[in-house]
Amino acid sequence: MKKFFLLISMVLLFSSVRGQESLVAVKKSLSLMGTKFEITVVADNQDLGYIYINEATAEIERIEGIISSWKPNSETSLINKNAGIKPVPVSMELFALLERAIKLSELTSGAFDVSYAAFDRIWNFNGEMTTMPTASEIENTIAKVGYQNIILDKEKQTVFLAKKGMKIGFGALGKGYAADKAKELLVGKGVEGGIINASGDLTTWGTQASGKNWVVGITNPLAKDKVFSWLPVIESSVATSGNYEKYVTFKGERYSHIIDPRTGYPSKGVNSVSIFAKKAELCDALATAVFIMGRDSGIHLINQIDGVEVVVVDNENKVHKSSGIVLDSN
Template sequence: MLHKQVEKLMGNRFEISVIGPDENWCTQKINLAIEEIKRIERLLTTFSNESITFEINENAGFQPVKVPDEVFGLIQRCQMLSKITQGAFDISYGGIDKKFWNFDLKMTALPDPEAAKKSVELINYENIILDETNKTVFLKKKGMRIGFGGIGKGYAAEMAKRKLIENGVESGIVNAAGDLSAWGYQENGAPWTIGIADPNLRTSTFSTFQITNTSVATSGNYEKFVMINNKKYSHTIDPKTGYPVRGIKSVTIIAENAEIADALATPVTVMGIEVGLDFINQLKHIGCIIIDDNDRKYFSNNIKLT
């Protein structure tokens, strides 16, 4: 039987679906996945002064912080992503000055371009210093902050999937607010059917496709934005300019791993259509669908919608 459970975790809606012999068995397994996601949230959150992320940020400009191997490995992978995207992905975005881009209804005008650029001057992944021998993380400049908003949900989905597989779940889906990882098959033996959200109407889909042992992540300007002078400005900030990215409504990444899918969606948005697609086309086993502001759809060469 297929059993689903919805929980609010990491500030997002998680839906965990597993196939098992009965509801009790499925619930027990799902609870293991929920505990794993809560464990990751405690590690990565910036909203608790007990998290390792908080400690790293508190010591910015002062001293390195020793971190668990798991967190060190995640930050290492983030740094690698920053290098290959030339900074379009950068976990030091946490240092952005929030007074410019709070994306609430009170925001009625754009900030001065120079002030906006100054607001992102602490964003620079090269100032995150990793010591592999001692497993320490050091933020070179005072006021720097890291955050895992661009990769955390995908990482949690991937780790929850791993926990479920370790505990005998052969088929299921972990859906972390649209960043999802699916494995195995439906009860009828068919692959899972996944829908890609229509950026103009979030409750509907513009395309569906079948996957197994695959992950999908979508980043869209419909998630959080403001309208100024009849133009939409999304919550995705270009770390080089300090201004929101425009021109793209949504980016969907299809990959083998939910962490990678989640992490690539934002930098492709920042890069823009031409550069973003060229970048994805150089990566093996990764597909991309982009919808621009005029609802035109663009597909990477290596995407396989079957």
């Protein structure tokens, strides 16, 4: 269920020259949250632009310190260490994030589930995995997965994982949330436009330095140098889940890194899902959920949610979309 890089590549068009009001677009690539971030801001000059980028970077690092399951003293790690033992007091920020995550789990009938992280113990996509998990290993792990067993106490502001061995992780939500928070910070400081791109989970605001809209190019996953459609991203966000960057192969069959938390097995039938919505956090979560739900069920769900659209590429590399998407191949 973890997402890493795009199957549908996002090609961002932006201006790095002075616009009519002597604005410049300043861009910097960084390694944050275990992945690649690109932060672009529109500012009066380069020095000011880099100051803004540094402030956004500090905000992303702050969030990582809360939600990372790899940092031993993070709030998330403390929750996991106390699974089946006791509730853990947390910040209101993390509490609210988990509240939203559980609502998304309910909306997607469990296709999205932050307690999927227990599968990290039996599925590994970093090149070290040499054998398939056994059916009993998967069955035993599924018993430790389930958003219904994440107990939130609003009055005491605590989180309790009801079963020992449970584990939450924000791999399908965290980068989008961090992008949203960095954007919120910069907008609050009066930055006129920009993009926070967290390995393809991105959010935009304002316009390019030239005054033109930000545009995203969706490319064919089998021919990444060819864009099949350009879409404007106006005060909006995009996230993509894809199946080819991280996978393992056993007996000639490829298994994607995106695990269905309801079955314990990698999802099949879809090559990629791109979600368009106001918040990157929502895009991030729904891209994973739709990938797991499959083309028809996923598009049906998105068509019922106001302000959200989807582009799905199936396993035959055919493009499908929600009702509000108009693809421009020019």
